[in-house]
Amino acid sequence: MFLNILPLALVDGIAYACLLFLxxxxxxxxxxxxGILNVAHGAxxxxxxxxxxxxxxxxxxxxxxxxxxxxxxxxxAIVVGTILGGLMEIILIRRAQGYDPILKLLLTFGALxxxxxxxxxxxxxxxxxxxxVVNRLGNIELGGITYTTYQLVVVPLTxxxxxxxxxxxxxxxxxxxxxxxxxxxxxxxxxLGINAGKIGLITFIIGAILGVLGGALASPTTSLVPGAGADxxxxxxxxxxxxxxxxxxxxxxxxxxxxxxxxxxxxxxPEFEVAVPxxxxxxxxxxRPHGLFTVAQARxx
Amino acid sequence: xxxxxxxxxxxxxxxxxxxxxxxxxxxxxxxxxxxxxLGVSVxxxxxxxxFGHAMYAxxxxxxxxxxxxxxxxxxxxxxxxxxxxxxxxxSAVIGVFMVRYRGIFFGMLNLALSMVLFALxxxxxxxxxxxxxxRIERPTFLGMELSRGPYEFLLLILxxxxxxxxxxxxxxxxxxxNGAALAAIKTNETRLEYLGFSAYAVMWRGYLLSATVVGFSxxxxxxxxxxxxxxxxxxxxxxxxxxxxxxxxxxxxxxxFLGALVFEAVxxxxxxxxxxxxxxxxxxxxxxxxxxxxxxxxxxxxxxxxL
Amino acid sequence: MQPLVKTxxxxxxxxGVVAADNIDFELYSGERLAVIGQNGAGKTTFINICxxxxxxxxxxxxxxxxxxxxxxxxxxxxxxxxxSFQLPQLFTEHTVRECIxxxxxxxxxxxxxxKPLADTVDTNEVDxxxxxxxxxxxxxxxxxxxxxxxxxxxxxxMALALxxxxxxxxxxxxxxxxxxxxxxxxxxMNALEERKVTSWFVEHDVDIVAQYASRVAAWINGAIVAxxxxxxxxxDPRIKSEVLGN
Numbered sequence: 001m002f003l004n005i006l007p008l009a010l011v012d013g014i015a016y017a018c019l020l021f022l023x024x025x026x027x028x029x030x031x032x033x034x035g036i037l038n039v040a041h042g043a044x045x046x047x048x049x050x051x052x053x054x055x056x057x058x059x060x061x062x063x064x065x066x067x068x069x070x071x072x073x074x075x076x077a078i079v080v081g082t083i084l085g086g087l088m089e090i091i092l093i094r095r096a097q098g099y100d101p102i103l104k105l106l107l108t109f110g111a112l113x114x115x116x117x118x119x120x121x122x123x124x125x126x127x128x129x130x131x132x133v134v135n136r137l138g139n140i141e142l143g144g145i146t147y148t149t150y151q152l153v154v155v156p157l158t159x160x161x162x163x164x165x166x167x168x169x170x171x172x173x174x175x176x177x178x179x180x181x182x183x184x185x186x187x188x189x190x191x192l193g194i195n196a197g198k199i200g201l202i203t204f205i206i207g208a209i210l211g212v213l214g215g216a217l218a219s220p221t222t223s224l225v226p227g228a229g230a231d232x233x234x235x236x237x238x239x240x241x242x243x244x245x246x247x248x249x250x251x252x253x254x255x256x257x258x259x260x261x262x263x264x265x266x267x268x269x270p271e272f273e274v275a276v277p278x279x280x281x282x283x284x285x286x287x288r289p290h291g292l293f294t295v296a297q298a299r300x301x
Numbered sequence: 302x303x304x305x306x307x308x309x310x311x312x313x314x315x316x317x318x319x320x321x322x323x324x325x326x327x328x329x330x331x332x333x334x335x336x337x338x339l340g341v342s343v344x345x346x347x348x349x350x351x352f353g354h355a356m357y358a359x360x361x362x363x364x365x366x367x368x369x370x371x372x373x374x375x376x377x378x379x380x381x382x383x384x385x386x387x388x389x390x391x392s393a394v395i396g397v398f399m400v401r402y403r404g405i406f407f408g409m410l411n412l413a414l415s416m417v418l419f420a421l422x423x424x425x426x427x428x429x430x431x432x433x434x435x436r437i438e439r440p441t442f443l444g445m446e447l448s449r450g451p452y453e454f455l456l457l458i459l460x461x462x463x464x465x466x467x468x469x470x471x472x473x474x475x476x477x478x479n480g481a482a483l484a485a486i487k488t489n490e491t492r493l494e495y496l497g498f499s500a501y502a503v504m505w506r507g508y509l510l511s512a513t514v515v516g517f518s519x520x521x522x523x524x525x526x527x528x529x530x531x532x533x534x535x536x537x538x539x540x541x542x543x544x545x546x547x548x549x550x551x552x553x554x555x556x557x558f559l560g561a562l563v564f565e566a567v568x569x570x571x572x573x574x575x576x577x578x579x580x581x582x583x584x585x586x587x588x589x590x591x592x593x594x595x596x597x598x599x600x601x602x603x604x605x606x607x608l
Numbered sequence: 609m610q611p612l613v614k615t616x617x618x619x620x621x622x623x624g625v626v627a628a629d630n631i632d633f634e635l636y637s638g639e640r641l642a643v644i645g646q647n648g649a650g651k652t653t654f655i656n657i658c659x660x661x662x663x664x665x666x667x668x669x670x671x672x673x674x675x676x677x678x679x680x681x682x683x684x685x686x687x688x689x690x691x692s693f694q695l696p697q698l699f700t701e702h703t704v705r706e707c708i709x710x711x712x713x714x715x716x717x718x719x720x721x722x723k724p725l726a727d728t729v730d731t732n733e734v735d736x737x738x739x740x741x742x743x744x745x746x747x748x749x750x751x752x753x754x755x756x757x758x759x760x761x762x763x764x765x766m767a768l769a770l771x772x773x774x775x776x777x778x779x780x781x782x783x784x785x786x787x788x789x790x791x792x793x794x795x796x797m798n799a800l801e802e803r804k805v806t807s808w809f810v811e812h813d814v815d816i817v818a819q820y821a822s823r824v825a826a827w828i829n830g831a832i833v834a835x836x837x838x839x840x841x842x843x844d845p846r847i848k849s850e851v852l853g854n
Contacts, residue, residue: 113584274420478719
């Protein structure tokens, strides 16, 4: 039975992992550069999903194209991500710079609560979905099994492009290198003239866009309901903690691991499916207390 | 001074329950939130925030439910004790590896465990009743079979009594050698080790105390609600406990109760005037409190009043 | 008489740098040892190995006759080795008195879970420790509110309250204004003398070394190259040029 379900489970798992990775990538980037574990990231995901679904529901009936709904997903993600991320950074995050990491986390927790109610006010309790996008893009047959183009191609491709794009940005552009400098040593970086405030804003917006993008890409295959944000943030924490805080490539590995194992569990042991990410995280942290890929910190006494 | 405030508060709660019976249940539930926050604040003392402590309320509540259904003759007090005992045992085992961690990882591992529990409780329908939970028939109280009114009032007295005892106990713990060491972990764990103390042992003991206290809140909640559901262990619930502990400040045991008072007040007023926005207002309050009073209300008050 | 601290063949290297190069060393009760050397010479590494913070790659460490090699700092401290730090390591949310009380509580077999901390320690001894370092009037001040010199004194006092046989001090006068250095060192050494505690301190200030040490050991590249009275070592030409600089 295992071999039968394997291709399906893999594709499902990879697609799910890619969404998880996009959100986690944003979360871990923000943590790495700004030292904040942004609980509200779950709300970014949810807003992305809801906004994309609403937009598609408006746009899809007006056109027959398969591309326009797809592209709208990305447009919505960028717009919503910039607005949400920018607003939150300016109003909340930058005031919290000198605070205890735990207090910073709690501030973002407060923001999550606020955003959840705003989301419920805007979209209510009924499920939203953008299934039109999937339908328009059709199917692909591989090895006798039919997959949707969306799941097989679009989602993984987006995640890959985003990953490569972010890595390139961080390693090869000035702005990106400045971000990396701040990650490694904030005081040294600022004394070298790097504008931490500006970098903070840009980082947060990029992170937010990634989170929102995860949600937007999820909307065609998932039903958005209240609580989706809270569910997603715990999952991304599991990914980020498993990988090690601030580890982007690590997050990719962790997301794939969690996504695929969870997907197999869905087919073979459905009662445990929901617990899988947390079991994996627990097991990893037992062996490597700071995550799979963290480099050892030098002791300072 | 604090004793005075506590006793006045307790008296008010009892009087309210006696003369205005419908307030009994909300007061009990509010007090269980305070008790749970008190438990969380023990860990806060060491600078550690657990986003999964609700699991200990969940464990004790489900223990009460299982036992009450399996042994209908079991008395309420026995049920409570059993619930707490199972929570303590669980925390003793979990604590063995859990207290090696600090900071975000401590928070997240507790979260992970609580989510595993939450998931299993929801899925293993035949044992746990799934997301609908389990109902509990009113047990005897000190051997007496009671109708709803007297049962709830006696439960109120018990809850208030337990709250006072736990607050007193936690406060004494804070001032004891272990309590001072716990607080030292927050500011300089390495120095504590260099004085010859085992931070691991100090944290483990603190973890057990925090789980015990949270366990009481779970048992009491199960008995007043007559129903246990997986939500008792949801991470958002843990977050609310943390919220209350921060609101009131972890400097003194009474902080959790003041924090719960504010929390419930905010919840009630926003439900009354801005229904559907109570989470928004709660989140907003949390943010404001953190910016204005980083040491919580009690921290600010104690500076002025020399508590 | 057996040495209080003894190491034999202690070796540790980081990357390509030898931080401890087969060190054989003995320290006797009652000595006031000053350790000098350039930054990176291995003085702190040696201390870290002896106090259990680092494991040596080879060699052994003995304290009061017992083999303490690679034991946890916590266990070594309980045998009677106290330590103070270059950057004072205090409990920043506790008062001066409370910091001492926590140290003093180590005298009891167990930390109390119910009795208030203050009731479990000998108040007279806590007070006398505070008096010895001149912090009595600051007893109720939050340790983080103390000026730098007093923070250093508190750091030493916390080690003193353990009733140790030896206190190792890492640059006790660094970070303190020059005019205050002697006063600080005088207070510290008097306190240690009063409590009959052997001292071992790392110092860069030659005057302080000359005045307060009974013995000087000089480190170069992970090894002890000179070991003797302050007169001998401080006037040694090689030490003068390679360690003390001109």
